[in-house]
Amino acid sequence: MTTMLPKFVLLWTDAVMWALMVALLVYARMVWRSPNLRASWTLVFRDAAAFASAIVLGLCLLLTLLDSVHFRRALTTASTEATAPSVAYDTRTQSLLDVLLADLIDSREATYSRPLAYQSFTLESLTVEGEVRRLPPRLLHGGAHLSDPANQWSGDIARRVAGGLAIGAIVALLLSAWTVRGVARRQGWAWREAVARVWRDDCDIRWRAALMTLTGLCLLAGPALLLMNDYHLLGTDRTGNDVFYQALKSIRTAFVIGTLATIATLPLAVGLGLMAGYFKGWIDEAIQYLYTVLSSVPNVLLIAACVLMVQVYLDQHPELFETGAERADLKLFLLCAILGLTGWAGLCRLLRAEALKLRELEYVQAATAFGVGPWRIIARHLMPNVMHLVLITTVLDFSGLILYEAVLSYVGVGVDPSMNSFGGMINLARSEMSRDPVVWWSFAAAFGFMVTLVLAANFFADGVRDAFDPRARVFRARRTPAPVRAG
C-alpha cells in the first residue's frame, strides 16, 4: 500500500491570489530599496490605527492564503493486485484551511444550536423514564465529551477559556519579545532601552499599537482554538453547519473580491487614463465617451446584467469545470472580472486629469525633446508619477467592495450560493432574526467578522492616503509620536 499524493487543483482565484502575493513581495523589496517609498510607508506605520489594522489584515491574508491551496484527496480504493492501480480522487475540493479545521466540518449537527451549547436549540419529543416530554436533545458533537453536562459544562468552558488566555498571553509575550529584540538590533539600542521605548511609544513607527493588537488577537485566538474542536464556538446554522467555520471561510471570499476586483480595474483605468491625458485630441474624446457611457448606467444594474449573461453562458458550457467548487470559483473569478470591467471609470477620470497636468511639466517636455517616443514617456515618466494615486484608490476601494459583495449577494448576483460569504450569511440571517426565539448568532458572527475586516481596511486605507497623498498632508497636522517625557 502506497500513500497516494493528493491531486492539487489550481483554481482561478488561487492562481491570482498567489500571483498577487508574489507581486506584493516584489513591491516590498522595491520599497525596501527606494528611500522615497520607504519614507512614505514609514508614515503609514506611524499612524497607530493603520499599523494596528495592518496586523489584522495580515492575519486575514494568512487565512486567505491557507484557504488558497486546493487539492482533491486520493481515495483509498480496495485495489486488487491484478488490475493496474487506478487512482480515483475525491469529488470534494479541499483547501489547507479545511484540513486544519477538519473537526469543524465533520461535526455537523442536525439543526440550530446556540454558541458553545451542548443541547440542541430545538425541542424534540424524547422518552425520559417512560414518559414522552418535549426536551432539547444532546448535540452529536458539541460538548459530546461531557458525561454530565449540566454540572460539568460551565467548569469545562471556564477551564478552556482560562487555558486559552494563558496560552494566548504566552504566545503574545514571545512574539512581542521577538519583535522588540528586532527593533533593538536595528536601532542599536540596548534591550532595556528598546523595551522602555516601545512601551512609551517612542519609536520611529508605532510598535506599541501593533503589539497591543497582536496581543488582543492572541488572547482571542487562544480560547477559540481550545473551544472550537469540542464545541460550536459560534453555534450552528439551520443545516447544522458550524458558523465559526463559515465565518473563517468567508474571509477568503471577501478578500478575493476586494483585491481581485480592484486589480482588475487597473489595466483599463491606468492604460486608458494615461493615454487620454497624454495624447489628448480624438483619443481623449473617445475614451471620455467610453467611460461616461459606462458610468451612466447605475452600477448594480450593470453588474446584474453582466452576471445574468455570464450565468446563461455557464449554464450552456458545463464542460468548463469538473467539480462544484471549480464552478463556484469560476463564478467568483468572473464576478471579480465584471466588477473590474464596470468599475474603472472613476480611477480613469482621475488619472486622465493627472496626466493632463504631468504632460506639461519640464521633465516630460525634455524627454519629448530628446526624441523619446510617446509610449515610452507614458510608461517611464507618467506611470511612476501616478502610482501613488493608483495605490490610494486600490486600498480605498478594497473595503467598499467587501461591503458591495454583501449587497450583490442579497440582490442575487453575488457569489455562488454554495460558496461561503458574508453576503450569504447575512442573507440567511435575515429569516433567522424573525424566528421566535431569535437565532442571532449567525448574524452576530457575520457582523463581527465583517465589521472587523472592513474597519481594519478603512483605517489602513486612511493611513495610506494620508501618507501618500501630498494634498492630504497639508491640512492634517500629524501628531508626532509621544512628545511628552515624564520625569
Add this chain to the structure above:
Amino acid sequence: MLSAIVRRIGYGVLILIGVNLATFFLFFTVNTPDDMARLNIGGKRVTQEQIDKWKVERGYDKPLYVNAARQGSERYTDTIFWERSVSLFTLNFGRADAESAGDIGHQVSSRMAVSLQLALPLFILQVFASTAFALLLVMFRQTRFDAWGVVLCVVMLSISSLFYIIVGQFFFSRMLRLAPISGYAPGLDAIKFLLLPIALSLFARLGGEARLYRAMFLEETGKDYVRTARAKGLSEPRVLTAHVLRNTLIPIVTSAGGYLPYVFLGSLVFESFFGLPGLGAYVIDAISNQDFAVVRTMVFLGSLLYVLSYIVIDIAYTWIDPRVRLT
C-alpha cells in the same frame, strides 16, 4: 447658455445610444434568444417547440437587425433591434419576459411613484443631515470631538447597510413595535411604512457622506477669504455657514447629484427588505426571475436619469456660482 444646454442634451443622446448598443450586444449577441428561452423556461429537457413558442410570445422570433422578408422601412422596423432597443427612446418599453409581469411601462410609472416617496425625502434629509454633521465636526476641528467624530464616521461606514436594516427592523418593528415590519399602503398611510426605511437609510449613509463633506469643508477653511472673514471679526459659526458653506456648495452638489438618478430608481435593498413596491424591488424581482427585458429597460432608464441629472447639476452650478459659465 441655451446652446450649451442643447449641446449637453446632444451628448446625452449620444451616450444613451452607446448604452443601448452595448446592452443590445450583451443581451442578444453574446447569448442568443434561444439561450435566454432555455434558461427562462428552465428544466433539463426543453424542446425546440417550447423555445419557439416562448420567442413568438415575446416577439424574439424576428431577425436581429435586418428583416429581409419585409419591404420598405419595415425591413428595419420589424426587427428585434428596432422593437427592443430603438423604441426605448420613445419610452415604449414593451412586454416583460416573465409570464405574469405584464407591460413594463405601466409597472415603471406606478412603481416610480413609490420610489419617489421613499427617495425624495431621503435625498433632501441626507444632504441636510450630512452637511450639518460635517459642519459641526469642522466647527470643532483639531479637537477631541472632531477626532472621535471622524472615528465614528469610519465605524458607521464600515457597517453594511444590510446590518442597519436587519437590526433596525428587529428593534423598532419587532421589539418596540413602533413601525410595521414591511408592507405599503397608498395615500397618507404610506408615512408609517416609509418612516423606518428613510431613517435607517439616512443613518446608513451618514458616516460616509459626513466624512466626505468634512474633507471638502476643511479644504476651504485654509483659504485666504476665510482668514479675511475671521480677521474682520465674524464669529466662527457665521464664517462657516455664510462663507465656507457657500463655497463648498459646488463639490456638495456634485457629490449629492450623483444620487439624483436613485431618487427615481429607488433603493434596491431597502425597498425589497421593507416590501415597498418600488422600482428597486422590481429590479430584484426581475433578477431573480431572470427577466431580461426588465433588466434591459432599467439599464436604459438608469442611464437616461443619469444624463438628465448631470444636465440639471450643470445648470445648478451656474446658479450657485455666478463665475461658472456653461460652454
